[in-house]
Amino acid sequence: MKNGSETMETEEDLLTLLHIKLYHPQQSCKGLYSLLPLGTRSRHSADDPLRLGRDAQACTYCLADPRVSRKQLALSAYRTPQSPEILFSVQNLSQRGRLSVNGSSLGHLEKMDLPDKALIRFGEYEVLIVREPGEAKASFEVDLEVLPVSPSRETCTSEPGRAPVMDTAWLGKKGPQETDETLICYS
Structure with missing residues (x-):
């Protein structure tokens, strides 16, 4: 015992x-x-x-x-x-x-x-x-x-229709873009 x-x-x-x-x-x-x-x-x-x-x-x-x-x-x-x-x-x-x-x-x-x-x-x-x-x-x-x-912005975990967006600061050799181009982050 x-x-x-x-x-x-x-x-x-x-x-x-x-x-x-x-x-x-x-x-x-x-x-x-x-x-x-x-x-x-x-x-x-x-x-x-x-x-x-x-x-x-x-x-x-x-x-x-x-x-x-x-x-x-x-x-x-x-x-x-x-x-x-x-x-x-x-x-x-x-x-x-x-x-x-x-x-x-x-x-x-x-x-x-x-x-x-x-x-x-x-x-x-x-x-x-x-x-x-x-x-x-x-x-x-x-x-x-x-x-x-929002943690979904940090983790890039997304659902259809609710994809977080992150800014792209460098696109190719031209340097930073002046437009608000965005890249969708998928898990």
Whole structure:
């Protein structure tokens, strides 16, 4: 029989960290993120899914936006026999709104495994999730922050009709162009 100290996670265990970075085009003029614990890491049990939405009683993280579903999405931790790491999946909980992960659309209650870096879109929101692996198996940490610019512009992850554009400063031997020529970035 093991005693409690042998089975419990120690403080030395490195926790998996989910960086959740949010962006909305009108975030500067609205208090969309006023209910979120921005800039502080919080520890969560791997047994319980993280829910994001506007309902403070049903969701782990709440957005102060009436256009967001009561329960918008859930992030669930899991492990596979092939890997000791905590991995994550995302599920669309919204009956009305579509959710996309790196350009792939999810309907109501559809689920998808998340890669180590994923761009999730719903409504006008863009959520960049970056996973840093750890050793601990019973819990993980979440760090929430607001991005000043759209993550799709930074990562060049695009969906049809929403391709980010980057300026071309040097085109051939003629030097910089004076026109506003642009180059579409595809992933």
